[in-house]
Amino acid sequence: MPGRTKKSTKKFEKNHLKDTIEKRKESAKIKQRQQIKAKKQARNAADKTKASDNEDEPTAPQVKTNGAAAKNDLSKMSIDEFFQGGFDLPEQKTSNRASKEKIVQQKIGKRKRNVEEYESEASGQGEGSPASSDDDQEDGLGEHKDDLDALAEKDPEFYKYLQENDAELLDFNEDADLAEVDELSEEEAPKKKRKKTKGEKETIQEDLDVDDGSEVSMAMVGKWKAALSEQHSLGAMRQVVLAFRAAAHINSEDDKEHKYSISSPEVYHELLITALEHVPKVLSHHLPAKESTSGKVRIATDSKKYRTLTPLLKTYSASIHHLMDSLSDAPTIKLTLSSLVPLLPYILSFKKVLKDLIKTTINIWSDTSSDEATRITAFLLIRRLTVISDASLRKAVLKTTYQGLVKGSRITNVHTLPGINLMKNSAAELWGLDPNIGYTTGFTYIRQLAVHLRTSITHPTKDSYKTIYNWQYTHSLDFWSRVLSTHCSPLTNPTLKTPSASPLHPLIYPLVQITLGALRLIPTPTYFPLRFHLTRALLRLSRTTNTYIPLAPPLLEVLSSPDLSKPPKPSTLPPLDFSIALRAPKTYLRTRVYQDGLGQQIQELLAEFFGYWAKHIAFPELIIPPSVALKRWLKSASSIPSRGNKNANAKADREGKGNKNAKLNSSITLLLQKLSANAQYIEGRRAQVPFGPSDREAVEGFLRDTTVEETPLGAFVEGMRKQKEEKERVLEEGRREEEARKQREGRGKGNGMDEVDGDGDVDVEMVDESEEEEE
Numbered sequence: 001m002p003g004r005t006k007k008s009t010k011k012f013e014k015n016h017l018k019d020t021i022e023k024r025k026e027s028a029k030i031k032q033r034q035q036i037k038a039k040k041q042a043r044n045a046a047d048k049t050k051a052s053d054n055e056d057e058p059t060a061p062q063v064k065t066n067g068a069a070a071k072n073d074l075s076k077m078s079i080d081e082f083f084q085g086g087f088d089l090p091e092q093k094t095s096n097r098a099s100k101e102k103i104v105q106q107k108i109g110k111r112k113r114n115v116e117e118y119e120s121e122a123s124g125q126g127e128g129s130p131a132s133s134d135d136d137q138e139d140g141l142g143e144h145k146d147d148l149d150a151l152a153e154k155d156p157e158f159y160k161y162l163q164e165n166d167a168e169l170l171d172f173n174e175d176a177d178l179a180e181v182d183e184l185s186e187e188e189a190p191k192k193k194r195k196k197t198k199g200e201k202e203t204i205q206e207d208l209d210v211d212d213g214s215e216v217s218m219a220m221v222g223k224w225k226a227a228l229s230e231q232h233s234l235g236a237m238r239q240v241v242l243a244f245r246a247a248a249h250i251n252s253e254d255d256k257e258h259k260y261s262i263s264s265p266e267v268y269h270e271l272l273i274t275a276l277e278h279v280p281k282v283l284s285h286h287l288p289a290k291e292s293t294s295g296k297v298r299i300a301t302d303s304k305k306y307r308t309l310t311p312l313l314k315t316y317s318a319s320i321h322h323l324m325d326s327l328s329d330a331p332t333i334k335l336t337l338s339s340l341v342p343l344l345p346y347i348l349s350f351k352k353v354l355k356d357l358i359k360t361t362i363n364i365w366s367d368t369s370s371d372e373a374t375r376i377t378a379f380l381l382i383r384r385l386t387v388i389s390d391a392s393l394r395k396a397v398l399k400t401t402y403q404g405l406v407k408g409s410r411i412t413n414v415h416t417l418p419g420i421n422l423m424k425n426s427a428a429e430l431w432g433l434d435p436n437i438g439y440t441t442g443f444t445y446i447r448q449l450a451v452h453l454r455t456s457i458t459h460p461t462k463d464s465y466k467t468i469y470n471w472q473y474t475h476s477l478d479f480w481s482r483v484l485s486t487h488c489s490p491l492t493n494p495t496l497k498t499p500s501a502s503p504l505h506p507l508i509y510p511l512v513q514i515t516l517g518a519l520r521l522i523p524t525p526t527y528f529p530l531r532f533h534l535t536r537a538l539l540r541l542s543r544t545t546n547t548y549i550p551l552a553p554p555l556l557e558v559l560s561s562p563d564l565s566k567p568p569k570p571s572t573l574p575p576l577d578f579s580i581a582l583r584a585p586k587t588y589l590r591t592r593v594y595q596d597g598l599g600q601q602i603q604e605l606l607a608e609f610f611g612y613w614a615k616h617i618a619f620p621e622l623i624i625p626p627s628v629a630l631k632r633w634l635k636s637a638s639s640i641p642s643r644g645n646k647n648a649n650a651k652a653d654r655e656g657k658g659n660k661n662a663k664l665n666s667s668i669t670l671l672l673q674k675l676s677a678n679a680q681y682i683e684g685r686r687a688q689v690p691f692g693p694s695d696r697e698a699v700e701g702f703l704r705d706t707t708v709e710e711t712p713l714g715a716f717v718e719g720m721r722k723q724k725e726e727k728e729r730v731l732e733e734g735r736r737e738e739e740a741r742k743q744r745e746g747r748g749k750g751n752g753m754d755e756v757d758g759d760g761d762v763d764v765e766m767v768d769e770s771e772e773e774e775e
Contacts, residue, residue: 408420435503471582477515484541486544559602674716
C-alpha cells in the first residue's frame with residue numbers, strides 16, 4: 001500500500017500537472033519524429049555504403065576488421081559514423097532496474113533541450129515531407145513505451161494518476177496525433193485507418209485513399225462528394241484538395257508532378273464544382289466561425305485542428321488563386337469567387353496568399369469587359385474581406401481597389417461607361433466601413449491629385465496638361481466626390497446628425513479646390529465637355545453635403561465664349577454625346593450642333609445648381625449676379641444691326657454681335673424667367689415670417705415642410721429631368737437596335753461607334769490637334 005500523498009505532490013497535481021502532461025506529449029512527438037528521420041537517414045546511408053562496397057568488392061577480412069573496429073570504438077563514434085558502418089551492433093546484456101532509471105533520468109533531463117533543438121525541424125516538415133513507414137513508427141513507439149515503463153517503476157503514484165486522467169499519453173497507439181497531420185499532408189502515402197481515441201468522430205474511410213499519379217474518374221469524384229456531403233470527411237477533403245490542385249495547374253508550364261492527373265473535361269468540371277461547393281462547408285463543420293455584432297469573425301486559430309488543417313488551407317487557397325488567373329468562363333469565375341467568401345476567415349493569417357487573392361479579385365472587378373454579375377460577386381468578396389480584416393489589411397484592400405479603379409477607367413465609351421459607374425459606386429461604399437482608414441487613404445490620394453495639378457500649373461510644358469485632362473484624372477475626382485457624398489450625407493448615413501460629424505468631412509474643401517482648379521486649367525471650347533463632367537461632380541457634392549459651391553461662374557465663362565456669342569457654322573454632324581466626351585473634336589468647334597449642345601448643358605447645369613437652393617431664404621440675393629450676367633449676354637447675343645446698310649451688317653458680323661441662334665437664346669431666356677419667378681415666390685413667403693436673419697435655427701428651418709418641386713424653379717428642374725431621362729431611353733433603344741442590326745449583317749458589334757470612342761479618349765494625336773486649334 002502506498003503511503004500518504006505528499007503535500008508537494010498535491011500542489012504539483014493542482015498547478016503544474018496539466019502543463020507537464022502537454023510538454024511530455026510534445027516531447028514524445030518530437031522525439032519520435034527525430035528517430036524516424038534518423039532511421040531513414042541511416043537506411044539511405046547503408047544503401048549507399050552497400051552500393052560502394054559492391055563496386056569496390058572488398059574482401060571478407062576487411063569487412064570483419066571494420067566490424068571489429070566498430071565494436072571496439074563504439075563509444076567514440078558519432079551517429080553518422082555509426083550508421084555508415086552498417087548494423088553490425090555489439091550485443092548488450094539486459095540492463096537492470098537501476099540502469100533503466102538512470103537512462104530515464106538522462107532522457108527527461110534532455111527533453112527540454114530536445115524540444116528547442118528539434119522545434120524548427122518539426123515545423124519545417126511541409127508538403128514534401130515523406131511519410132514514415134510502419135516499421136519506423138513501431139521502433140519509436142517501443143522506445144517511448146520503455147520510458148513509460150521506467151516511469152511506472154520510479155513514480156508509481158504519478159503513473160497511476162496518468163492512467164486515471166490521461167490514458168491517451170500512456171496508450172500511445174500508432175501515433176494518433178501524427179496520423180492526423182499525415183492525413184492532411186499533401187504528399188502523404190496511403191495509410192491504414194488509425195485507431196480512434198475516446199470521443200473522437202470517425203471522419204476518414206479506407207477507400208478514399210488512392211495511389212499517387214492515379215487518374216481521376218467520375219466514380220472517384222462521386223465517392224469524394226458523398227463523403228464530403230454526408231460525413232464531412234477530412235480525408236475526402238484532402239483528396240479533393242490534392243485533385244483540385246492538379247486541376248488548377250493542368251495548363252501550367254511547370255514540371256511539378258501532382259498526385260492526380262485529369263484527362264476528361266467532364267471529370268475536370270465535376271471536380272471543380274465539388275471542391276468549390278463542399279470544401280468550405282466541411283471546413284465550417286469542423287471549424288465553425290463565430291461572428292460578432294460588429295462583423296468581426298473569430299476562428300480558433302490556436303486549436304490543434306486548425307494547426308493541422310493549415311497546410312491544406314494554404315494549398316487550397318493557392319490553387320484557387322492560380323485557377324482564377326486562368327479562367328475565362330463567367331459562371332465558373334462567379335462560382336469561384338462565391339466559394340472564397342466563406343473561406344476568408346480561415347485564411348486571414350496567410351497574408352501573402354491573401355494579398356495575391358485581393359489583386360486577382362480586384363482585376364476581375366475592374367475589368368470592364370467582365371460580366372456585371374461576376375463583377376458584383378467580386379465586389380462582395382472584397383467588401384466581406386474589408387469587414388472582417390484588420391486595419392493593415394483594410395488599408396491594403398482600399399489601396400488596391402483605388403488602383404484598380406484608376407486602371408479600369410482609362411478607356412471610356414458608351415460600352416464601358418456603365419461598368420465604370422458600377423466601379424465608382426461600389427468602391428465608394430468601402431471607404432465608409434472604416435472612416436478613420438478611409439480618411440487617411442482618401443487624404444493621400446486627393447493630395448496626389450493636388451500635386452499633379454500644381455506641377456501642371458507651376459511647370460507648364462507642351463504635354464504637362466495631359467496628366468490632368470484625361471479620363472483617369474476626371475474619374476478620380478468624380479469618384480472622390482461620390483465617396484464624400486455617400487459618407488458625409490445624413491440622408492445616406494442615418495448615424496450622422498450633420499455632415500460635419502463624418503470623419504471624411506474635412507476632405508470636402510481640398511477636393512472642391514482641386515476640382516475647380518482642374519476645370520479652369522485650359523479654358524478653351526475644346527475642353528468644355530470635361531468642365532461639364534467636373535461641374536456635375538461638384539453639384540452632387542453640394543447637394544448631398546449641403547455645402548455651397550460657387551458653380552455659376554465656371555458655367556457663365558462657357559456662355560461668354562466665342563463659340564456661343566458668334567454665329568455658328570452649318571454642319572450635318574450628329575449631336576455630340578457629352579456623357580462620353582472629354583474633349584470636342586476639331587470638326588465640332590464653332591458648329592451649330594456643338595453650340596446647341598453647349599447651350600443645353602449650360603441651361604441644365606445652371607437650373608440644377610439654383611434648383612437645389614430654390615427653398616433657401618436668401619435665394620433672391622443669390623441669383624442677382626448670375627441674372628445680371630445672363631441678361632447682359634442675351635443682349636449681346638440677340639443684338640441685330642440696323643437695316644438697309646450692308647456694310648454695317650458685315651461689320652456687325654465681323655464684330656461678333658449676335659449668334660443668330662434662336663433656340664439657344666430662348667432657352668437662356670426661359671431659365672431667367674424661372675429664376676425670377678422663384679425669387680418672387682421666396683420674397684412673398686419670407687415677408688410673412690416673424691424672425692430676423694440673426695435667428696439661425698429659424699432661418700435654416702425656412703420652408704422645411706415644402707418640397708423643392710412645389711417651387712417654380714423646382715418644378716421646372718423636375719420637368720427637365722424627366723425629358724432628359726426619356727431622351728436617353730430612346731437613344732439607348734436606338735443604339736441597341738443599331739448594334740443588333742449590324743450583328744445580323746455580320747459587320748460586328750459597335751463598328752459605328754469608333755468615332756465617338758475616339759472622341760472620348762484623350763490620345764496624343766487628338767491633343768495635338770487641339771493645340772493647333774488653340775494656336
